[in-house]
Amino acid sequence: MEFNENFILGCSAIGAGLAVIAGIGPGVGQGIAAGHAASAVGRNPGAQSQIRSMMLLGQAVAETTGLYGLLIAFLLLFLKPLLP
Amino acid sequence: MEHGILLSGGSDVDFMIHGVFKYSFFGHEVWITTTHVCLFLVILILCGFSVAAGRCMRKAAARAASGEVSDETPGGFQNVVELIVEKLDNMVDTSMEKFAPGYYNYIGTVFIFILVSNISGLLGLRPPTADYGVTLPLALVTFLLIRVNKWRYQKPLTIWEDYCSPLPKWLPIWVPINIISNLAVPVSLSLRLFANVLSGTAMMALVYGLLGVFASIWPAALHVYFDLFSGAIQTYVFCMLTMTYISNEIGDGVRH
Numbered sequence: 001m002e003f004n005e006n007f008i009l010g011c012s013a014i015g016a017g018l019a020v021i022a023g024i025g026p027g028v029g030q031g032i033a034a035g036h037a038a039s040a041v042g043r044n045p046g047a048q049s050q051i052r053s054m055m056l057l058g059q060a061v062a063e064t065t066g067l068y069g070l071l072i073a074f075l076l077l078f079l080k081p082l083l084p
Numbered sequence: 085m086e087h088g089i090l091l092s093g094g095s096d097v098d099f100m101i102h103g104v105f106k107y108s109f110f111g112h113e114v115w116i117t118t119t120h121v122c123l124f125l126v127i128l129i130l131c132g133f134s135v136a137a138g139r140c141m142r143k144a145a146a147r148a149a150s151g152e153v154s155d156e157t158p159g160g161f162q163n164v165v166e167l168i169v170e171k172l173d174n175m176v177d178t179s180m181e182k183f184a185p186g187y188y189n190y191i192g193t194v195f196i197f198i199l200v201s202n203i204s205g206l207l208g209l210r211p212p213t214a215d216y217g218v219t220l221p222l223a224l225v226t227f228l229l230i231r232v233n234k235w236r237y238q239k240p241l242t243i244w245e246d247y248c249s250p251l252p253k254w255l256p257i258w259v260p261i262n263i264i265s266n267l268a269v270p271v272s273l274s275l276r277l278f279a280n281v282l283s284g285t286a287m288m289a290l291v292y293g294l295l296g297v298f299a300s301i302w303p304a305a306l307h308v309y310f311d312l313f314s315g316a317i318q319t320y321v322f323c324m325l326t327m328t329y330i331s332n333e334i335g336d337g338v339r340h
Contacts (some may be wrong), residue, residue, distance in 0.1 A: 053324070060321035064272055067279035074286065078100065 008082050016076040020070025029062040099282075099289035101215055119215040126200050126212060137165040152215075168196075179327040184335055187327065190229075195323045196221065202281055202315025205288065206307055209316075215280040216274065223274035226326045230269065233333040273325060280318045284310030 037055035041048050075081060103115035140162050158166065172192040176184045201213045212218045234243060245253045247262045286312055291299050 020119045053320075056317060057321060057324050060153075060276065060317060063280075064276045066275060067283070070283055071275065074282065 005083060008081070012076040012080060014084055016073035019069045019072040019076065022064045026063045026066035030059045033058050033062065097216075098293065099210065101210070117215075118210050119212050119218065122204060122209040123201075123212040123218065125207075125209060126197070126204055130196065130200060135155045138162070140165060142317060146161050172196075175323070176327065178330050179324060183331060183337060188328070191323050191327060194225075194326070195319055198222070198277070198319045198322060199316060201310055202319060205281075205285060205311040205315070211311075213277055214285045216278050219274040219278040222269070222277070222322070223270040226273060226329065227270040229326070230333055233330055237334050237337060269329065273322065276323055277318050280314055284314055287312050 033055055037051050040051050044051075101117045101119055104121060105316055106113055108114070119273050138158075144162055151230050169192070173184070173188055175195075176188055176191050180187055198213060199216070202211055205211045216240065231253045239244075241253075248256045249258065249262060251258055287322045288303070288306065290305060
């Protein structure tokens with residue numbers, strides 16, 4: 001069975017869509033981090049700036065996995081590595 | 085769609101790196117790309133700023149030395165320069181404590197460079213940090229600093245125990261896995277910065293490319309988020325992670 005170019009491009013688009021599902025995890029994780037940071041500020045308002053910087057750091061690290069998925073989607077959509 | 089991303093070529097949705105001209109380097113075909121041009125512009129901006137800042141501070145020092153200053157308040161530009169230096173030094177101080185003085189210069193330089201690179205999307209350039217060839221060297225320098233500090237401040241036996249870490253030191257089964265996890269540091273550090281800036285660039289290219297004339301004034305709000313906010317956060321994160329990794333390796337700072 002021979003695959004033509006359009007079939008491969010369509011499958012790449014589906015794969016890109018599936019890869020971006022990786023964004024769910026970081027979304028949940030960042031939400032949890034922000035929620036805990038909010039409750040921490042509620043308990044200890046004096047440490048607000050420190051808590052904020054720690055939250056941003058943790059969220060940025062958690063974001064990495066989602067960005068990997070996004071990167072794969074970009075590769076599939078714009079560099080088209082699967083085309084012969 | 086020339087008004088969207090200036091140095092990005094002609095077609096409508098396009099945020100790729102483009103070659104400007106090519107030359108032959110020992111038989112290899114090498115391209116000067118838009119990344120080089122944008123990088124050069126960023127460096128030019130930074131050089132201009134630092135020359136102006138240096139001249140301003142030298143003038144202030146000369147005035148202080150001549151003894152006519154006691155009631156003189158610093159002018160506008162001097163205030164800005166001092167504020168930047170103070171904020172950066174404070175950031176290094178809070179995370180590296182007594183080892184901060186050795187890293188003021190490096191962290192400050194990297195911070196300003198990445199920040200201006202990320203923000204250069206506002207000037208219509210394609211941000212240089214949206215090219216993996218720019219972020220990987222930055223992360224490799226961090227990696228080198230981590231390794232060098234590990235060997236400077238830890239005994240070889242401790243390093244070996246670290247590599248076998250969950251298991252006792254006579255059972256080195258986990259060594260390859262620990263080595264891989266060490267090698268993942270520069271990869272994740274560079275990919276995080278690269279993917280964040282690239283996603284912002286791609287998003288802006290999509291808005292300008294697909295909406296055409298409808299994307300007139302309101303994309304400024306998107307610029308504020310993708311270029312300013314995201315760029316500043318990623319800059320901060322890159323520098324904080326670099327400092328955290330380095331101070332992890334330094335530990336209590338006793339040279340053996």
